[in-house]
Structures are given as structure tokens and as C-alpha cells.
Amino acid sequence: MYGRKTTEDRIVDGVNYTLLGMIAFLTLYPFYYVLIASFNLGEDTAKGGLYLLPRAFTLSNYTFFFKDPKWIDAFGVTALRTVVGTALSVLFTSLVAYGLAKPDLVLRKLYFLLVVVAMNVSGGLIAYYVVLRGIGLLNTFGVYVIPTMLNLFFLMIAISFFRDIPSDLAESARIDGAGETFIFLKIVLPVSLPLLATMALFLGSGQWNSWLDSAYFVQDQSLRTLAYRMMEVVNQTMIGSDSQAAQFTSKLGVTQFSVQVTAMVISVFPIMCVYPFLQKHFVQGMMLGSVKG
Secondary structure, three states: OOOOOOHHHHHHHHHHHHHHHHHHHHHHHHHHHHHHHHOEOHHHHOOOOOOOOOOOEOOHHHHHHHHOHHHHHHHHHHHHHHHHHHHHHHHHHHHHHHHHOOOOOOOHHHHHHHHHHHHHOOOHHHHHHHHHHHOOOOOOOHHHHOOOOOOHHHHHHHHHHHHOOOHHHHHHHHHOOOOHHHHHHHHHOHHHHHHHHHHHHHHHHHHHHOOHHHHHHOOOHHHOOHHHHHHHHHHHHHHOOHHHHHHHHOOOOOOHHHHHHHHHHHHHHHHHHHHHHHHHHHHHHOOHHHHOO
16 A cells, blocks of 8 residues: 555665664764863863763853953954955955846956956965055955955856846836946845855855964964964864963863863854854755756
8 A cells, every 4th residue: 555664664764764863973973072071171071981961060161261362352353254254245246246147248258257267267375465465454354354255156156146037127127217226235135135145154154264364364363263263272282282281271170172162162153043044045045056057
């Protein structure tokens, strides 16, 4: 009878569920371990044997984190660059894409050629450094947001998306006397929420997790990002001396590892809070590259 499972079906389902459960456990447990380690006394975690629950529950790791000015500064810089950098990148990438989507744009093929060349050819890190130094962005907050204002990957996707927006919407607005700025802000962007949400999520995650630009192009300690501070702790853990370990242990019982996992939890938390609000549009936007041509 249709819909009734045979013994073979149940065996196959059981094997599948078992394998999926094992894969889910192996995937999620490292994240869970980081979470419980952040709430466990650092000295106790160093002894090993911590698996399911905090053995010596404490908030000292978070207390140490939020009382340390360098971590607070790093968190503020990261949050600011994420908000400003993402907003500017989404805005300017959409603006350029809206212009390039116009079939009557003068020198349109030349602009497309420049975009394709820029996507596939890079001058390298040294040339990039020289350019940043030439325009005065080194050791400034602008080095985080200005070079990322135009994302070429999402530019191509946005062009394809804007092409498929019915031209009648813009034409009716022009008949009523609307200019291109009004059409872009009031008509094009509101119907492009799946695209904008997808761009914001990916670009925001990239800004939040970026550390390379902070390491190479910034010397001011007050401009260091959260991701850079975490990399700094990782490096100290790998090459740290006994005196460095004692310095951490003497402060509320924390260790370098406990501070590192605490920073990981704090850095992931904002992304987890933002994602549910973008999920609906994000799922729609993920299909743009496959159905827009």
C-alpha cells in the first residue's frame, strides 16, 4: 500500500538519521564547547576533561573581557566598521549596478570590461598598500570602509537583478516628474529587498570577521578590530611564555584560551541576532544567481 514503509525503508531511514545525527554532533559540538568554556573558570578548563557543562561556572572571563579597554575598543571599532562599511558598500554597489543595468548607458561595454578585468586581475598586496598610502588611508578608520564601498561580485548580481525589474515602474514615475534619484530610492530599492538583504548579510559578515587590513594597514592600537585581537591571542597562545600565562591567570583566574573563546562567543553573538531578521529575504536572495540571467 502506498505510504507504508517496508523493513528496508526503516533500516535505510535509521542509517540516514544516525549518520546525520553524527555529522550534526561533530559539526555543532565545537561551537558548544567554546560556549561552555567561556563560562568556565579558565584555570579549571586548562586541566582538561570539560565536555558537556561548565565544571566551575564563572563570569570572570566576560568580566575580564569587558573591563579590558583594548577589547572594548576593538569591539566598538568592529561594530562601527560593520555598520558603516556594510551600508556604504550596499548603497554604492547598488548605485553602480543600477547605472550599468541601463541598456542606453554611454560606454557601457567599456565599464563592463573594466569590471571583468578588475575581478580577475589583482595588483597584489604591495601595490594595494602603495595605493592606500598614496590616498592617505593608512592608519585611519577609512581604510576599513572606503576600499570596500564597491563589491564587484555583488555588482554583477545586482546588475542582473535590476535588469529584470519591469521598466514600466520607472517610466510611470518619470511621467509623473520623478527623477532618477527618486526612482532609485523609492521604487528600485524597495522591490530589491532580497538582493539588499543578501548583500548586507555577506558584506556585514566580511566586515565583522576581517582582520587582515587591521594587521597590515593600521598601527594605531585604538583602531584594531576584534578579529585582530583574537588572532593576537591565538599567536600569544602558540608562542606565549610562562610570564604571559601568569599575567592572565593572575587576573580573575582567566587564561589566554578562556579569553579567546569568550571573544569568539561575543563576536558570533551579533551575527546570530541579525540573521533571523534577514533570513526571509536571504533565502529569496540566494536564488538570484541561479534564476537571474
